[in-house]
Amino acid sequence: MKALVYRDKYDVRIEDKPVPEVQHPEDIILKVTTTALCGSDLHLYHGTIPTMEAGQTLGHEFMGIVESIGSEVHEVKPGDRVVIPFNISCGKCWFCRHQKWSQCDRSNPNAEVGAAYGYSRMMGGYDGGQAEYVRVPYGNTNPLLLPDSVSDEQAIFLSDILPTGFFGVEITDMKPGDDVAVFGAGPVGYFAVMSAFLMGAAKVFVVDREPDRLALCENLGAEPINFDDIDPVEYIKDATHGKGAICVDAVGYEAVGHHPAAPKMENPAYEKLNPIQVIEWVSQAARKYSTVGIPGVYIGTFDKFPFGQLFSRELNIRMGQCPVKNYNEQLLRLIEVGRIDPTKLISHSMDLDDAPRAYEMFDKKEEGFIKVIFKM
Ligand SMILES: NC(=O)c1ccc[n+]([C@@H]2O[C@H](COP(=O)([O-])OP(=O)(O)OC[C@H]3O[C@@H](n4cnc5c(N)ncnc54)[C@H](O)[C@@H]3O)[C@@H](O)[C@H]2O)c1
Ligand SMILES: [Zn+2]
Ligand SMILES: [Zn+2]
Known part of the structure; x- marks a missing residue:
């Protein structure tokens, strides 16, 4: 599969990687339909986030269709369309039980803070979603199911911003x-x-x-x-x-x-x-x-x-890191009924192949280049 991979500062590339597999009974594998580039990705691009390692797939803003599920996943099924919070939360530790999703005590073996996708070893070392497929841990906790009436463009920013x-x-x-x-x-x-x-x-x-x-x-x-x-x-x-x-x-x-x-x-x-x-x-x-x-x-x-x-x-x-799960459902409802329209922020919709160029344009704040999404 195609994935946007971090090689070094100012050096990100599209590479061919194996499609991820279920590693834990609660994992889901998501076929990404839309993903986005975030200001937080620029910190990585500038080489200013410690422990970012060459070879990690970038991207923490993504959504898609559930492709396959582990044996203990019961909250979603293959074919469901979902958007995923950038925080990885187990749903069962003290912090998750108290809705402090961004401080999950189990998702990140490498630091005290909860994990995030595509964001260095210190943030858990999970591959990100600027790729055709991504492994989503804790599949009963993290996905937010989307109604058909809400488009990818309307829903993608529920992942983070x-x-x-x-x-x-x-x-x-x-x-x-x-x-x-x-x-x-x-x-x-x-x-x-x-x-x-x-x-x-x-x-x-x-x-x-x-x-x-x-x-x-x-x-x-x-x-x-x-x-x-x-x-x-x-x-x-x-x-x-x-x-x-x-x-x-x-x-x-x-x-x-x-x-x-x-x-x-x-x-x-x-x-x-x-x-x-x-x-x-x-x-x-x-x-x-x-x-x-x-x-x-x-x-x-x-x-x-x-x-x-x-x-x-x-x-x-x-x-601190936003505990996305505390807000995404209500914000989805506001989108669904037409009270807010997040799509006006999208300045560019590009192919994932163009992601390295998009990083450069976004970094230089080229005129009119405000928020890019990548469609698969
Ligand atoms: N807390 C979280 O969970 C979370 C989630 C997503 C993003 N972020 C962070 O939020 C920040 C913004 O993200 P973004 O995607 O909008 O990034 P961005 O880089 O697109 O936007 C940052 C903006 O700040 C402006 N700026 C620079 N210096 C300024 C100054 N002195 N005064 C006012 N404006 C100034 C820049 O011109 C730019 O328009 C980043 O640090 C990002 O990492 C945090
Ligand atoms: Zn982000
Ligand atoms: Zn937890």
């Missing part, structure tokens, strides 16, 4: 009538904007430097702030009568920096990056005594974290 955007806002405990500022207008930021409106936000600001991404969020009703032209902190303060907004960081550690004290990065290609740029901004732009939601990924340790500012303004921070 739609629940993740929703989670980024939900963990702030925002209330109807609150103003919300979303940093990052990438796919996760886009769905955070959509979710903030769903939850009753008054104004939603969106901060980025990519005009096409800002424009897409503007279509949802957000006020765009291009940080190359405008100081986001001043703008958000002014527009909220000095109060500040409920902030969501949908950027993470590969943030482009405008801060004079940016920590030096080892790789000169990243000189413009400042991993704590958004943390700096939200520590000033967030409404005092509010909770900042951080779905953007952070790894390692970073210097100059603004502890004083966070303390004196009494800000809380909630962050």
Whole structure:
């Protein structure tokens, strides 16, 4: 079968691999019909995620048809059409029983955090779904069955970025009538904007430097702030009568920096990056005594974290991997009845053979290249 394989940083290839087989009675083998490329894949592409090994199939956003099942799978059957959360959860450990799906204690033998597909040895070493077939463990727990009336294009983002955007806002405990500022207008930021409106936000600001991404969020009703032209902190303060907004960081550690004290990065290609740029901004732009939601990924340790500012303004921070299963069913229902339309985010639909080129285009943020799906 065809699979998109990680070889080295900036080197991903389509290779021929054996079709995966059931290894455990609860496994299912999924024939992938649609898969997508995520901002999280770029961290791997840049070589910044430790323990990513050559030969691993990439991809954690995928859906398809159940091809075969292990002897203990009773919740789905061959022929069922399902979308799979990027988190791999056993369904039985303490964390799964308490709906903390992203912290499953059994799925990842290599680290404390729960496993994810196509995301390094540290994240469990499972092959991903940018391939014709993928092995899905814990087949009674992870798949979400789809009604025929919902297309692949409508459903694919339930695997990750739609629940993740929703989670980024939900963990702030925002209330109807609150103003919300979303940093990052990438796919996760886009769905955070959509979710903030769903939850009753008054104004939603969106901060980025990519005009096409800002424009897409503007279509949802957000006020765009291009940080190359405008100081986001001043703008958000002014527009909220000095109060500040409920902030969501949908950027993470590969943030482009405008801060004079940016920590030096080892790789000169990243000189413009400042991993704590958004943390700096939200520590000033967030409404005092509010909770900042951080779905953007952070790894390692970073210097100059603004502890004083966070303390004196009494800000809380909630962050982490989105427990997709807590949100995907309700979001599916909103799609099914036409309350939300995730398909407007799709800028490109390509063949899996074109995936290496798609990584390059997505990485360079080529104009109009916002979210690509691959159809089999
Ligand atoms: N927590 C989770 O479970 C989870 C799930 C999916 C993705 N993520 C993470 O969410 C983040 C966003 O994902 P994505 O797919 O939207 O990625 P993306 O790379 O497409 O988008 C990131 C956006 O941030 C913008 N940006 C860079 N620096 C900025 C700054 N200083 N201020 C404002 N915007 C800035 C970029 O221009 C880009 O548009 C990534 O870190 C990704 O790994 C987390
Ligand atoms: Zn993703
Ligand atoms: Zn578990």
